[in-house]
Amino acid sequence: MNSIKELIKKYPVLSIVLGFQVFRLILLPFMGLMPQDAYYHFYGENLSWSYFDHPGMIGYILRLFTVLFGKSVFVVKLADFVVTSLTLFSFYKLGECFLSKEKLNRAIILIASTFFISILSFNSTPDVPLLLFWTLSILFLYKAIFEEKKTFWIYAGITMGLAFDSKYTGLLLQIGILAFTIFSKKYRKLLWSPWLWSSLLISALVTFPVWYWNYHNDFASFLFQSSNRTSSISKFKISPKYFFGAIGHQSLLLLPILFGAFLLFTFKFVKRFLTKFKLPKSKTLFLLAFFIPTFLGFFSLTPIYWVKLNWMMPSYVTGIILISIFISKKWVRYQVLVSIIIHFLVSIQLLFYVVPIKSDDTWVGWKELANEIEVLQKQYQNTFVFSNDGYKTSAALNFFMDQKVYAQNIVGLHALHFDYLEDDLKILNGQNAFFIDSDKRFKNEDKKGTILSEITPFFQKTIELEPIIITINGKKVRKFWVYYCSNYQYKK
DSSP, X not given: OHHHHHHHHHOHHHHHHHHHXXXXXXXXXXXXXXXXXXXXXXXXXXXXXXXXXXXXXXXXXXXXXXXXXXXXXXXXXXXXXXXXXXXXHHHHHHHHTTOOHHHHXXXXXXXXXXXXXXXXXXXXXXXXHHHHHHHHHHHHHHHHHTSOOTHHHHHHHHHHHHHHTTOGGGHHHHHHHHHHHHHOTTTGGGGGOHHXXXXXXXXXXXXXXXXXXXXXXXXXXXXXXXXXXXXXXXXXXXXXXXXXXXXXXXXXXXXXXXXXXXXXXXHHHHHHHHHHOOOOOHHHHHHHHTXXXXXXXXXTTTTTSOOOTTTTHHHHHXXXXXXXXXXXXXXXXXXXXHHHHHHHHHHHHHHHOOSOOOSSOOSSSHHHHHHHHHXXXXXXXXXXXXXXXXXXXXXXXXXXSSXXXXXXXXXXXXXXXXXXXXXXXXXXXXXXXXXEEEOSSOOOSOOOOOOOTTTGGGEEEEEEOOOEEEEETTEEEEEEEEEEEEXXXXXX
């Protein structure tokens, strides 16, 4: 005990960071499966060059951990935790390049205390590997440019490519380095350097799997990620709900103090640039090149478009380093205090599910649903299972059930990557099925009383059964409508 006290006294910053990480690690066994965990695990079970929604890096990582440690919810969460811990370590090494020891301590405390690190540690998304490779890319580019270590151009090319193989947002790394070289008088000469262009070429080569998959699938993923969003943005319809929703999300992810510092810093920088037309010194400009395009770019869209809470995450890496230059110890202490309170409240919710979540984006009820369906299948034998909510129910049931669970492609609707599994649905002709439909709002235990019009043309007869009610800690928390559908007929 005395040795622990001495360690905390000698390394207070390390103790705070490890304290947050140990707390997250302790919570891992209590975390249930999120639909996103299940869907990206489904990626790993169906290995491909890339996938419809995103590149496949998160799926490959989950596949690796599953092969090494077995298939379980804990292993999925452990993969996220380990990768995010590596991101924190990489951030520390990056911060050493810019900050004094005191300011570096503030930076690592700030990032370790954020809620977005907790989300990345608990929930499988493409952002988990993206943040790791994003941080490593900036670190390697720093060493290549400012320390003139040529081999780091190669390492940077590889990690920039891997960032894109994690999520398309990774492309902002190449944009960032080009923006830096264009605006920097001192380093503009790099535009004629073979090392810079070799690094960019390597990054492009590393992204080959994504391009290969898209080429053979009519560029479906690129179109999915761009066309609908471009159309929505072009309508230019002001929505205060989008703007204030983004404020709320970012305040939660960074916590209000740090997010407020981000806004203040961005405002002052933009004002200074527009009024004095003066750019900062090279190292600060380098950090800004990976902060401003991502943070300000996405934030500027919030009045007209629903910017998802994770889109700005890559900007946090260099943003926190920049903030650490001027933020005081007092505000860092406040940040930690607020973080402790929020994490305590979150842990209560995780352990006791105090507040019901009226959404399918929850970690409760999926395993229990799978168990209930297996009981039903003993009564109604030779049935397959499908759902119609994008991916959530189908992916979760695929994780927990020893059978293939289908999505809405069963009834001719687009079903994300389920459409690209090359399943021969004609083999299901004549079979019976269970259609599972989540009641997100769950106000009563009644049947729905209606049948989706999309379902009936594909089956001879559809009967609504009693809904499945999921009970957690003595509380009825989730409800699923269940339909028995007979004599499936595939229609192309």
